Amino acid sequence: MYEAELIDSILKGNQQDFVLLIKKYQQGVFRTSMGLVHNSEDAEEITQDVFVKVYQSLSSFNGKAAFSTWLYRIAVNTSLNYLRKKKRKNFWTGLTELLQVASKDKSIETIITERSDNAVIQQALDALPEKQRLAFVFSKYEELPQKQVADIMNISEGGVEQLLIRAKNNLKKILEKELNRP
Amino acid sequence: MNSKKEFDHLIESFVAEERNKVFNPFLSTRIMAAIDKKKIEKMVIFSPVWKTAVIAVSLLVAVFTGIATGGLYQTKNTALDMVLMSDGSMEHFSFYNEIGNE
Numbered sequence: 001m002y003e004a005e006l007i008d009s010i011l012k013g014n015q016q017d018f019v020l021l022i023k024k025y026q027q028g029v030f031r032t033s034m035g036l037v038h039n040s041e042d043a044e045e046i047t048q049d050v051f052v053k054v055y056q057s058l059s060s061f062n063g064k065a066a067f068s069t070w071l072y073r074i075a076v077n078t079s080l081n082y083l084r085k086k087k088r089k090n091f092w093t094g095l096t097e098l099l100q101v102a103s104k105d106k107s108i109e110t111i112i113t114e115r116s117d118n119a120v121i122q123q124a125l126d127a128l129p130e131k132q133r134l135a136f137v138f139s140k141y142e143e144l145p146q147k148q149v150a151d152i153m154n155i156s157e158g159g160v161e162q163l164l165i166r167a168k169n170n171l172k173k174i175l176e177k178e179l180n181r182p
Numbered sequence: 183m184n185s186k187k188e189f190d191h192l193i194e195s196f197v198a199e200e201r202n203k204v205f206n207p208f209l210s211t212r213i214m215a216a217i218d219k220k221k222i223e224k225m226v227i228f229s230p231v232w233k234t235a236v237i238a239v240s241l242l243v244a245v246f247t248g249i250a251t252g253g254l255y256q257t258k259n260t261a262l263d264m265v266l267m268s269d270g271s272m273e274h275f276s277f278y279n280e281i282g283n284e
Contacts, residue, residue, distance in 0.1 A: 015217070018217070019210055019214060022210040022213055022214075023210055026205070026210060026213075027205075030205045030209075034201075034203055035197075035200065040203045040204075040205065043205070044205050044206055044209060047205070047209060048212060048213050051217075052213065052216050052217055052220060055217050117192060118196055118199075121192060121193060121196040122196070140197050141197060141200065141201055171193060172189050175189050175192065175193075176189070
């Protein structure tokens with residue numbers, strides 16, 4: 001069944017057809033949110049939220065853009081909102097935990113320098129400007145063609161290429177600084 | 183650690199590791215359950231029983247607010263106010279009677 005027919009059928013009340021849409025796109029949505037939140041449980045929760053939102057607002061999908069483009073936009077917005085909420089919530093708890101650990105066993109400096117390379121890469125990715133980060137996630141995590149990334153981000157293909165080059169350079173700069181620390 | 187290739191490799195292996203994370207195989211079932219739950223919540227909120235109850239409660243609140251507001255009114259002796267009220271200074275009619283000002 002084509003995507004448009006599938007959407008029509010869902011809108012007519014065949015809820016079970018939505019399962020087909022979920023199965024087709026769940027991995028993509030999960031990977032995209034994984035690239036932004038770096039935690040599989042959080043990514044699963046976001047994927048669930050995304051599909052619930054999609055189901056609720058399916059009637060507003062006008063078909064001007066591809067369904068996947070619309071879906072990825074919802075996935076990005078949901079992930080970014082999730083991160084903002086989490087950041088606000090975790091700021092104080094994280095700081096308190098770090099200080100508690102530091103006062104007990106090690107200095108803050110020791111804890112930070114002992115972090116694994118993966119944590120440093122994750123931090124470097126999160127430190128990228130939002131557009132660069134999104135372009136990176138879409139092309140590296142989801143391996144979407146540049147044309148589709150451009151459609152999702154509402155910019156030109158050249159713009160996507162520029163963002164990817166800048167993202168790579170920035171990542172290297174941050175990693176050089178972090179990983180070569182004495 | 184300084185070489186460009188090493189950084190590329192580090193980034194690529196990090197991305198590959200995150201890309202290969204598997205999600206709950208019952209995720210689609212979970213999503214459908216969440217959709218059903220939302221539907222039920224919506225139905226409960228907008229069900230006719232609730233609508234009737236909300237209208238009845240609103241009417242009761244309106245009636246009692248009216249009674250309470252009415253109870254706030256206090257009778258007052260307005261006769262004294264009328265005596266003290268003098269409109270003599272409100273308009274100076276003599277001003278219009280002077281020839282120069284006509």
